[in-house]
Amino acid sequence: xxxxxxxxxxxxxxxxxxxxxxxxxxxxxxxxxxxxxxxxxxxxxxxxxxxxxxxxxxxxxxxxxxxxxxxxxxxxxxxxxxxxxxxxxxxxxxxxxxxxxxxxxxxxxxxxxxxxxxxxxxxxxxxxxxxxxxxxxxxxxxxxxxxxxxxxxxxxxxxxxxxxxxxxxxxxxxxxxxxxxxxxxxxxxxxxxxxxxxxxxxxxxxxxxxxxxxxxxxxxxxxxxxxxxxxxxxxxxxxxxxxxxxxxx
Ligand SMILES: NC(=O)c1ccc[n+]([C@@H]2O[C@H](COP(=O)([O-])OP(=O)(O)OC[C@H]3O[C@@H](n4cnc5c(N)ncnc54)[C@H](OP(=O)(O)O)[C@@H]3O)[C@@H](O)[C@H]2O)c1
Numbered sequence: 001x002x003x004x005x006x007x008x009x010x011x012x013x014x015x016x017x018x019x020x021x022x023x024x025x026x027x028x029x030x031x032x033x034x035x036x037x038x039x040x041x042x043x044x045x046x047x048x049x050x051x052x053x054x055x056x057x058x059x060x061x062x063x064x065x066x067x068x069x070x071x072x073x074x075x076x077x078x079x080x081x082x083x084x085x086x087x088x089x090x091x092x093x094x095x096x097x098x099x100x101x102x103x104x105x106x107x108x109x110x111x112x113x114x115x116x117x118x119x120x121x122x123x124x125x126x127x128x129x130x131x132x133x134x135x136x137x138x139x140x141x142x143x144x145x146x147x148x149x150x151x152x153x154x155x156x157x158x159x160x161x162x163x164x165x166x167x168x169x170x171x172x173x174x175x176x177x178x179x180x181x182x183x184x185x186x187x188x189x190x191x192x193x194x195x196x197x198x199x200x201x202x203x204x205x206x207x208x209x210x211x212x213x214x215x216x217x218x219x220x221x222x223x224x225x226x227x228x229x230x231x232x233x234x235x236x237x238x239x240x241x242x243x244x245x246x247x248x249x
Pocket of ligand 1 (some may be wrong): 012
């Protein structure tokens with residue numbers, strides 16, 4: 001049975017990836033930090049005995065390396081770089097450690113993990129799904145570090161896709177607002193961006209359809225596509241001023 005590692009499988013998109021990838025017939029390595037929440041994901045699956053739980057705090061280089069070492073011999077077919085979080089608030093007001101952790105978890109860990117398993121994914125003609133964000137499409141005041149990191153994720157993922165065209169399918173997933181744990185973790189005020197909210201189920205389904213089509217850049221659902229179009233059509237000086245007002249708490 002082909003094995004797929006999903007990082008951040010303990011909730012939100014990660015749990016939904018677990019449900020839909022199990023339905024597609026894969027055995028799963030479900031990663032997270034929180035054992036109880038990861039167990040809830042396992043409980044939501046139809047064949048829990050088929051899957052394994054793995055733990056690592058991806059803000060820790062050491063724990064990321066231990067996770068990578070544990071993958072030796074597991075002959076991965078797929079990797080979903082999904083784990084991530086943001087820190088909402090004025091840049092100067094928020095702790096620098098938390099902001100550096102956003103860089104480590106949302107960009108450094110995916111780069112390290114992917115680099116380690118890519119030869120295996122290529123050998124198995126498998127896939128890589130990188131969960132980026134529409135936050136990557138425009139600088140975001142009050143989510144400055146997160147948006148910069150996701151811009152890095154999108155550029156890196158799209159470049160990898162071009163480098164390995166025909167060898168491994170790569171999906172760069174760019175969702176907008178979705179009802180997951182993201183807002184609570186980031187400290188975002190309720191209500192922002194709700195008009196564009198799209199379910200985790202739809203987001204994951206769209207990314208797997210893009211995967212079936214051979215990989216690509218995926219903006220899921222019509223609401224997120226509309227938001228993407230607005231981002232593309234709005235000059236940066238206007239969007240910066242609009243977002244600085246809109247995203248301020
Ligand atoms: N929801 C949105 O509106 C939205 C939009 C665009 C992109 N995204 C992206 O979607 C991805 C999934 O987030 P989500 O929306 O599903 O949020 P979520 O429900 O909060 O899930 C985040 C996942 O990331 C894991 N994680 C966070 N910090 C970690 C760390 N230091 N080490 C290891 N794992 C860590 C969490 O594990 P623990 O449970 O162990 O903490 C959890 O499983 C993220 O990359 C996020 O940036 C979200």
